[in-house]
Amino acid sequence: MNCHRSLRAAAVLLGFLGPVARAEAQSAEDLIRQMRELKNRDWYSHAPSSSPGNAGPTQAELDAAAAQARREKASALNREGVAAWDRGDWGIAGEKFQQAYAHNPDSKIILTNLAECRFQQGKVAWETGDWEHSAHCFRSAVLHQPESEEFKRWLAAAEQKVKEQRALIQEAREDRRRWDRAYALYEKGMQSLKDGNWAEAEMQFRAAAQAYPAEPAYRQNVAVAQGRQGKQAWDNDDPDLALAFFSAALETDPKNAYALRIVPKLIVYVRQEKERKIAAARTAGDTRTLSESLKAAPAAGGLDYDDGPTRTGAFGTRESNPTLKAVGPATPGTNTRAGDQLKSAAGTAAAGEDLTTNYDVGGARYAGSLVNPRKMSERVRNDPRMAASLRELGDLRTTRARVDAEREELIKKRGLAKDETEMKAVSEKLDQKEKEYQASLKALFDKEQAVHQLEEKVHREIDTEVVEDPATAPVKKD
Secondary structure: OHHHHHHHHHHHHOOOOOOHHHHHHOOHHHHHHHHHHHHHOOHHHHOOOOOHHHOOOOHHHHHHHHHHHHHHHHHHHHHHHHHHHHHOOHHHHHHHHHHHHHHOOOOHHHHHHHHHHHHHHHHHHHHOOOHHHHHHHHHHHHHHOOOOHHHHHHHHHHHHHHHHHHHHHHHHHHHHHHHHHHHHHHHHHHHHHHHOOHHHHHHHHHHHHHHOOOOHHHHHHHHHHHHHHHHHHHHOOOHHHHHHHHHHHHHHOOOOHHHHHHHHHHHHHHHHHHHHHHHHHHHHHHHHHHHHHHHHOOOOOOOOOOOOOOOOOOOOOOOOOOOOOOOOOOOOOOOOOHHHHHHHHHHOOOOOOOOHHHOOEOOEOOOOOOOOOOOOOHHHHOOHHHHHHHHHHHHHHHHHHHHHHHHHHHHHHHHOOOOHHHHHHHHHHHHHHHHHHHHHHHHHHHHHHHHHHHHHHHHHHHHOOOOOOOOOOOOOOO
């Protein structure tokens, strides 16, 4: 009441001549502000000085009135905050309590309400996983109510969560940087793989795997590059190196399907090749020893190794027309001896018939030969290299047959020669044709051996066929 009377007196004194109710209707803050503005303009000098009752309010009265106005404002804001609290609207409640605290920081009720509201806001943020905001609210609660141990415990827990979250964020950033670097290396490796630079691709994929070990695709691609190098070594007829690369691929990626299939076959093949080379070396050594023994043996005497008369043939005046007794056929096989072959031929042909159709002559294989070649599969026969070799082999057989026919014709002419001069001329031609025939036989034999080796190689390639292992793409990150 004293404050209101002072305000009314001040209003009258300062020239507010309207109804006093008008001044009372104004808020205390607005009235005090207007009073201070009037005072600053030195309007007090116009007030009547003859009446002591018209003296203006003192500074203490003004300060008291202002304090009262702030308290009233704070109380109103606090009530609004409580209403928001009751609604569960912690955000509005916190704002109202914060404003009330700004107007009246000495109010323990407002301070308690503000601290409790910040605490509740912190718990809500905690439940949503917003650790930063939760810690901020708990920190505010502790600031306004430092004696609360509960607030401190929640603040410590929230700050620990914030620390962990920041560590995870930092780790995620580092993880992304490592992933980006690994992916860049992977792309370089893929380009090297596309260019056929297997060693460079292996290096890039290995670097990618080291940069980001969590991505299995990079390690799998190291095995792919090693497998490509193994296939290259195999194509270059280096089975030992091929086995080394494929074994490394299997060690890098134990689930690599291609290496799992190829390595056992290569192990068997490499072992067989080593055994074959050892046997060949032993055979070569035995042959060399035998050759040296023959060279050291004394020359045999009493035998004439000169050719027989050319007029009457190798058997003199008697024609070679043996009548052979038929015997049982020998068992066919690639290691059939010449004697068995001859017996089989004699046993399967009538007396006086041509026996050459049943055994090999000069390396060429006729129908009925006991040297049965392995049946060539369609896949091997259709191989471009094999097809070309078979065509060349056919041409050589045609050439040998032609030269053989010409040779036989010259032999007949020599037998029908009228005199020595004609016989000599035919014999010279026959000698040349014989050389040509022997050359054709050698070429045919060499080609047959080459075809056989090529057939083995193609079969080996099929048996150990390596389909290019596709590279694996890593899972991209957003």
